[in-house]
Each structure stands twice: as structure tokens, then as C-alpha cells.
Amino acid sequence: MNGHQIKAITKVPEPTLRRLPWYLSNVKLMRERGEEYVSSTQISKEINIDASQIAKDLSYVNISGRTRVGYKTDELIHVLEDFLGFTNIHKAFLFGVGSLGGALLHDSGLRHFGLEIVAAFDVNPLLVGKQLNGIPIYHSDTFFEKRKEYGVNIGVLTVPINIAQEITDMMVEGGIKAVWNFTPFRIRVPENIVVQNTSLYAHLAVMFNRLNFNQIK
């Protein structure tokens, strides 16, 4: 176990985890511009977040900067990618090959951020047995055996809301440890199971409301 991994097991605050990818993308741009070193002050100017907040966030990551010079750009990128889990490939199953599920199967870009959807599940006879973007679609009934075969512990949930809880229960029973929930349904899970909610519809609702507000004010 190296230093990065030891650091990675501390429970990092969610706001920090959400900001770190911003720093990563900015530092990558600075590397493109040929910067050998980068400081939190420089990042701060680019993205309008307090330098002290950035330094604090980066303190969770196992990297040390040099006074007045900052962090070595290459090293910071490497350490951040490692810390955020983007350098390990995490295999995942996707449940529900509807419109959004199918779209996510097309998004091979998730692989660059550490997620590889290796198989999908559905009950639609028109889909079962087929492949989408090279990813096999199996019948949901075969999930338990496929789980053992692939050794997957992440499930991406893109089913209709009326079966969201039922499919979640099945995932958990089969050994899934983390659910990436794209449904607008608030699923219930045992305490030791991770749920990450990404409701595109909730984000749309916020955007529409703000847009109406700006147009009328």
C-alpha cells in the first residue's frame, strides 16, 4: 500500500470530492499550456474559488507543494486522478436499457473516469441477447449468476420508477455495494451500501426555474 491509497480511505467531505475534479481539469489545461508547476493561487484565479479552500481540499490528497513554487503539474494530475479513483477501472452493471440507460451504454467516455459498464440487464425480449456499443444485454433473471461471473460491485440504475426499489433490493441481495441512481426515485438501501443520486430531471427543474426567474425579474 502506498501513501495515496492510505489517504484515500479517509472519508473525504463530499464538497471537497466534488471540487477536486474541477482542480484536476484546470491543472490539465495548465499542463497543456506548458506550466511545470502550479500553485493553489493560480488555480484560484482560474476558477474563482478561495486559494485557502483549494489548499485545504488538496490537503486530503497526499502531495506536498513547495513554498512559492507550488505543486509539480504532472505529479498533481497523477495523484488527483489516482485519488479520485479515475485510474482504476471499476466494473459496473447497468439495469434498465431504456432511453437513458441506452444513452449511458453509448458513453464510452465514462471509462476515462474509472467506470466500465461490462453488462446490462433488462426484461425486454427485443433487447435481451443483443449488444449495445459492444456491451451484452442479459435477462434480469440471470443477474445473480452474472454477478458471480463478473465480480462486479457497482450497479447503475436506469429503470422506470415503479420498479426502482425492487431492482435495488435485487442488486443488494446479489452483492452490489454501490448504486449509481439515475432515477428520480429515492431508493432505500441498507446502511453499508453506497448510493449516488444523479437526477438529470432534478437538475433540469433547477435550470428551468432559474431561467424563468431571470426572464421575468
Next chain:
Amino acid sequence: MNGHQIKAITKVPEPTLRRLPWYLSNVKLMRERGEEYVSSTQISKEINIDASQIAKDLSYVNISGRTRVGYKTDELIHVLEDFLGFTNIHKAFLFGVGSLGGALLHDSGLRHFGLEIVAAFDVNPLLVGKQLNGIPIYHSDTFFEKRKEYGVNIGVLTVPINIAQEITDMMVEGGIKAVWNFTPFRIRVPENIVVQNTSLYAHLAVMFNRLNFNQIK
């Protein structure tokens, strides 16, 4: 202007706007089960949020419940959908037909939540002039004229991070009023422009960290 629209122009707190779609999906399920009325206490039991919080959130929406009986299910669904902007179709342009951009073009389901991507922009000669899921892909240089032609004021940003700011600036100059930013880049916009950040990668980072934490603790 009816009552719903008048209410919709108040600046609703973001946490409320994020919870309302949860209530909507649950109330839809209750309708499927044949419930004619639904109370905040019932919703509370289903999704594990305080009934008082639910009642407070629903107070932003222009609907009145009856004591002990609750809200009329059909009416609550209609009013929530209307309030959240899911019943109006908002036209949008998408910028950057890469892996994620292409995936979003495949997701016709966004239409049920009020967003219709009517055209996409890219500079890749292999894409320009083609269609994806029936949606035309134009050269980015034609954005200004297409903006006028389509009268669109929402832009979906799925370009590489190194041009995220440049494309945002172009959108704003062309008259786009709201940017749905899927890049991990923190874009800067004038004060009157709405930005909704949806960084799938940041969500992945949070999920991976929590998963590692659970597995090692």
C-alpha cells in the same frame, strides 16, 4: 397568467427544487396504486423525509390540501409537473458531439421532462451534416444564424475541457441564457446567465471514495 405561473417566478431554494421531483415520482406511484388522495405524511413514510419538510416544500407550489385527506393525487401530479417546467418543451442546442454528447442525443427521455435537443454543433467533418437520433449536427461556425432560426435559449455543454470556456463565451454572445454544463470545467458566465453543473465524473469520484471507505473500514 394562471396561479401556477405566478408562483413559478419566485426563486425557489435549490434543495426544494431537487426534492420536488422525488415527491412527483412517488405520487405517480401512488396514483398507479389507485390512491385518490395523498398526504405529506404518506409521502414522508415512502421516502424518509420529514412530513413538515415536505409540506414546506409543497407550499412553494400553488396547491392546497385538505386537512386529514391531503392533496388530490391527479392535481398534485399536474401542478408539480407544471411547476417544475416538465410540461413545457424547452428547446436546446448541444455543443460537442463526443461520447457523452452523442449519448445525450440518444436520450429522447429528456423530452418527458421538458427538454428537447433540436440541434447539435461540432467541428468534426465526419459529424457535421449528419444526424444522430434524428437530430441534425451543424458546424459550430453556423451557431449564430441557427440560434436566430431556432430561437433556442438553452445550451448543453459536452465539449472537451480545453474549449469549454471558449464555447460558453460563444453561446452567451449568441444569446443563450442557460448552460447545462456536463464538463468537469468550472465555466465563467455573466451574472444573468444560468449555469447548471452536472458533472458525472464528480459523482463518480464521490461514489468510488465512499465504496473504498466502506470496503476498508
